[in-house]
Amino acid sequence: MLTAERQMIRLPDGRSIAHRPLSPAERRRRLLASIGTHAMLIATSVMFLLPMVFVIATSLMTDHQSLTRELWPRPFEWGNFAKVFARIDLLRFTWNTTQIAVLSTVGVVVSSIPVAYALSRMRWRGRQAAFLLVLATLMLPFQVTVVPLYVIFVRLHWIGSLKPLIVPSFFGDAFSIFLLRQFFLTIPDELSDAARVDGASEWQIMTRVIVPLAKPAIAAIALFNFLYNWNDFFGPLLYIGTNKHLYTLSLALSEFRTVHHVEWNLTMAASLLFMLPVIVIFFLAQRVFVEGVTLTGVKG
Amino acid sequence: MRFTVGAERRRRPRRNLKRRLTILAFMSPWIVGFLGFILYPMLATLYFSFTKYDLLSNPIPYGIQNYVYMFTKDPDFWIAVRNTVWIIVWGVPLQIGLSILTAWMLTKPKRGMKVYRTIFFMPSLAPPVAVALAFLFIFNPETGPINVLLSHLGWHDPPLWFYGRQWSKPAMLILGLWGIGSTMIIFLAGLLDVPRQLYEAADIEGASGWQKFRYVTWPSITPVVFFSLVTGVIYGFQFFTQAYVSSITVAGVTTTQAATSVGSPNRSLLFYSVYLWQQGWGNFRMGYASALAWMLFMVTMVCTILLVKTSKRWVHYAGGGFR
Amino acid sequence: MKRLLSALAVLGLLAGACTAGGGNEAPATVNPSESHEPVTITIWGAWTGRELRQFNAIFKDFTAKYPWITVKSEGGIGDQKIIQAINSGTAPDAVLSFGLDNVGKFCQTGAWQDLTPYIQQSNFDTSQFPESVFQYTSYQGKQCALPFLTDAYGLYYNKDLFQRAGITEPPKTTSELVADAKKLTVFNPDGSIKVAGFVPWAGYYETNALTMSTPFGCPWYNADGTRSAFTDPCWVDLARWQKDLIDYYGEQNLARFVAGQGNEWSAENDFETGRVAMNIDGEWRTAFIENDVPNLNYGTVPLPVPDDRASTYGMGQIGGTIIGIPKGSPHPAEAWLLVSWMATDTKTLVYMANNVRNVPTTFASLESPDLEVTPQFQTFLDIFKNPGSHYKPATPIGDADQTAIGNVLEDWQVGKITESGLSAALQKAAAEVDNLLQEAGV
Structure with missing residues (x-):
């Protein structure tokens, strides 16, 4: 399931087989190669980290200093983070964003599992066609559906509520279905056949056999959807624009500098606060992310 | 029983x-x-694309006038198309190339790989709005750290980045490349899956580094390249958030006045999706925006089909393709 | 299945087509002297920050007059959000907008109700407003908004910087403006701009096609408003004048300077920090200066005009906040009480003028002895009263006309449009606007 991790575990084994004393020259060659590799990686790391360092440094500057060409905060203004809370109702925006992200994620998970199950573990005429249709919707630009959807939500009086961002998630998400299907296909048929012989229904097979085995994939789609909805900007921009109380973090942040006339330091502090949950989740669930991304694809 | x-x-x-x-x-x-969230809206958009529809009154049948306008009368349409093609033509290959390069670097070290992987991967998860604001500040021509560093290095006339029409798209590209992490992870998995024996065999035959890449590595990662190519092109056509946030911040306007300023500076960041938004939600032209959306859909389809067609010639599926 | 699908699609299309159904005929009215059930009405507006707080304070007087009505005010809401709410049937009772360009669309579609029946029913006296406000509050005979204070645009100049440069009088003509700007400009040793005399850059704060074209007298439309007038030679004159001064700074140099501008609505504003010596701005800036840098030694004058238009000196662009009743307003009768009261209550208008520093819009409030008038603010009262002052004609194409001509000026100022390509570019912009007018049924 997890190619990257598996390979990494295998690597040390591979080395232990080739256990033999090395000549000093060979040892030196390897040391140099290792230094070269790490130098390269460290240089690349610096490039990836530098933007974050600048953001953090600026978020700790005084108003005045953030307008100058200085790079390092002097003094450190830890109060900036408190100021962000004073300028905008960050807690409310976080709560709105969390609601959308959590509920949508639940919706996608519960609605996509049965679909993926039917597309992978049940045989029926038209299955292949249905799967291709799911795949085809993956490349559908959201712009093609957005105007009528807007009109539908208007008719339902959903504009100005969080519903347009949550309810559609309960009707399956093509990407998640695709990913789960790919994973379900890797589970040996014998397992479900055994359950079937014991008289289990398809629903029971799915919930008791397949879902427990597919936990990594389910965790991955849950995380992807959480993150997607946490970061989404276009959806909230269109659908909940009328109601300031329902602003998400993306919306609030996009006009933070222009509407609230704030300095760069507070803008950067707010950006950091916005990224923080993502960073925390990433560290808690790095494995799931890596496995999930790997799963997206391509393996076939 | x-x-x-x-x-x-x-x-x-x-x-x-x-x-x-x-x-x-x-x-x-x-x-x-x-049916409810895809097929019906698609058909309705198709219908709207043959109407004048200002959101405030009923759609008025308008024949193919929206499409005629698009191709014969609208100067901004072609600007948006050119900008979008630019970002795809540069962005997608660069993203793939750099993803392969960083993934390849990650396969080298004997220890510490996870730390580097974390560093490379994390930016790709950051919220696009936050990233756009961060890069706007970092690349601010006057006070941003990048230009401060560049002028310390002796470049007295550093670029205007997001504030100048020649540099805004390259700046946007750099912003995008910062987030190559997720593509890189897929390539990393692909690279680690290449059987080691193949490399050992190539070593015995005395293959050069390039030859090893060309004849051993490349064939086994072509499915990943293909996948990244397709998703990259589809995503490129829909590029919106970063350009929108960048333009309104550069123009110093609120979302209230965003419609006149999207694409700033000098419409250099007027990408297709941004233009569609401006026409539909800014200028009350939902009929025209619907026509733009359908055109986008057709072009996306054609590109995807073309890629799939050519893929048969260069993509190698070890397991025999889709199951 | 197929039949079901097509039925669904048709149903949906009908649903979509009906969004804007239902007009309203006779206006609902209330007799203020009768007793009423208590009611809370909501007004949405674009104010934010300090201005919003000051605005919110006016409603206690309204409730004192109509004790059964409580007003809830929400700020930071732009036109797109108002339109979304009108669409979704969640419109507030009354709305306030800065978006003058949308008046044409609002009137044409009835998104904002035509107030004429209300005006007739309640014998509302429209002669208490100067004639110029009707140009931007009505369209094709529909009065779908009333003015609630207005803006006027003039030239701010920094007296200390003028003294240092040895200039005694603010410029009256555009050529004097250029000469003074050059004297006032200070370069850094590396050639970059330290202090700019004047920045003729479309997109720099309030400097744009609209504010610059007014003193030049450049027409936006032909007489009956059916065609764009961007091909008028006046626009070429404006563009050349703009470019001459830009070339003095160097285009790259000025672009860099503009990129480093401070936020318009904060104390970072370049005029307030002395980074620019003269700037086009609205009357509200006097309040910002009072608030941010009370010691700034500055003056205001009408915008300089071209030499051959010296007789028109004193006029400028005007047009500001508008209020109205959206379609679907839950309490239109009470909303009319609020809107008509806001538009005409002298005490309220004077309070807003004194605090938010906008130009009041009735004759009574303009002449009120309570109006606190600083010399800097007086300039804008005079510009508003000047018979030549105006806003561009209302059209149903939103701000697409501003976008079109703005694109030309912005491309021109960075050299993307060359001298030889200028008239072609203006023609193209005119054709673009003509096409949109045609599409909008003008």
Whole structure:
């Protein structure tokens, strides 16, 4: 399931087989190669980290200093983070964003599992066609559906509520279905056949056999959807624009500098606060992310 | 579970029906979603694209005038197309190339790989709005750290980045490349899956580094390249958030006045999706925006089909392709 | 299945087509002297920050007059959000907008109700407003908004910087403006701009096609408003004048300077920090200066005009906040009480003028002895009263006209449009606007 991790575990084994004393020259060659590799990686790391360092440094500057060409905060203004809370109702925006992200994620998970199950573990005429249709919707630009959807939500009086961002998630998400299907296909048929012989229904097979085995994939789609909805900007921009109380973090942040006339330091502090949950989740669930991304694809 | 033959024959149709209903039940979330949130809206958009529709009054039939306007009268349409093609033509290959490069670097070290992987991967998860604001500050021509560093290094006339029409798209590209982490992870998995024996065999034959890449590595990662190419092109056509945030911040306007300023500076960041938003939600031209959306859909389809067609020539599926 | 699908699609299309159904005929009215059930009405507006707080304070007087009505005010809401709410049937009772360019669309579609029946029913006296406000509050005979204070645009100049440069009088003509700007400009040793005299850059704060074209007298439309007038030679004159001064700074140099501008609505504003010596701005800036840098030694004058238009000196662009009743307003009768009261209550208008520093819009409030008038603010009262002051004609194409001509000026100022390509570019912009007018049924 997890190619990257598996390979990494295998690597040390591979080395232990080739256990033999090395000549000093060979040892030196390897040391140099290792230094070269790490130098390269460290240089690349610096490039990836530098933007974050600048953001953090600026978020700790005084108003005045953030307008100058200085790079390092002097003094450190830890109060900036408190100021962000004073300028905008960050807690409310976080709560709105969390609601959308959590509920949508639940919706996608519960609605996509049965679909993926039917597309992978049940045989029926038209299955292949249905799967291709799911795949085809993956490349559908959201712009093609957005105007009528807007009109539908208007008719339902959903504009100005969080519903347009949550309810559609309960009707399956093509990407998640695709990913789960790919994973379900890797589970040996014998397992479900055994359950079937014991008289289990398809629903029971799915919930008791397949879902427990597919936990990594389910965790991955849950995380992807959480993150997607946490970061989404276009959806909230269109659908909940009328109601300031329902602003998400993306919306609030996009006009933070222009509407609230704030300095760069507070803008950067707010950006950091916005990224923080993502960073925390990433560290808690790095494995799931890596496995999930790997799963997206391509393996076939 | 012991049935007589007769009973079996009698029960089969009902079991079949039950089975079909089960399948239908399992598929139902997607079927409802597909009809309600995809098929119907698509058709309705198609209908709107043949109307004048200002959101405030009923759509008025308008024939093919929206499409005529698009191709013969609208100067901004072609600007948006050019900008979008630019970002795809540069962005997608660079993203793939750099993803392969960083993934390849990650396969080298004996220890510490996870730390580097974390560093490379994390930016790709950051919220696009936050990233856009961060890069706007970092690349601010006057006070941003990048230009401060560049002028310390002796470049007295550093670029205007997001504030100048020549540099805004390259700046946007750099912003995008910061987030190559997720693509890189897929390539990393692909690279680690290449059987080591193949490299050892190539070593014995005395292959050069390039030859090893070209004849061993490349064929086994072509499915990943293909996948990244398709998703990159599709995503490129829909590029919106970063350009929108960048333009309104550069123009110093609020979302209230965003419609006149999107694309700033000098419409250099007027990408297709941004233009579509401006026409529909800014200028009350939902009919025209719908026509733009359908055109986008057609072009995306054609590009995807072309890529799939050519892929047969250069993509190697070890397991024999899609199951 | 197929039949079901097509039925669904048709149903949906009908649903979509009906969004804007239902007009309203006779206006609902209330007799203020009767007793009423208590009611809370909501007004949405674009104000934010300090201005919003000051605005919110006006409603206690309204409730004192109509004790059964409580007003809830929400700020930071732009036109797109108002339109979304009108669409979704969640419109507030009354709305306030800065978006003058949308008046044409609002009137044409009835998104904002035509107030004429209300005006007739309640014998509302429209002669208490100067004639110029009707140009931007009505369209094709529909009065779908009333003015609630207005803006006027003039030239701010920094007296200390003028003194240092040895200039005694603010410029009256555009050529004097250029000469003074050059004297006032200070370069850094590396050639970059330290202090700019004047920045003729479309997109720099309030400097744009609209504010610059007014003193030049450049027409936006032909007489009956059916065609764009961007091909008028006046626009070429404006563009050349703009470019001459830009070339003095160097285009790259000025672009860099503009990129480093401070936020318009904060104390970072370049004029307030002395980074620019003269700037086009609205009357509200006097309040910002009072608030941010009370010691700034500055003056205001009408925008300089071209030499051959010296007789028109004193006029400028005007047009500001508008209020109205959206379609679907839950309490239109009470909303009319609020809107008519806001538009005409002298005490309220004077309070807003004194605090938010906008130009009041009735004759009574303009002449009120309570109006606190600083010399800097007086300039804008005079510009508003000047018979030549105006806003561009209302059209149903939103701000697409501003976008079109703005694109030309912005491309021109960075050299993307060359001298030889200028008239072609203006023609193209005119054709673009003509096409949109045609599409909008003008």
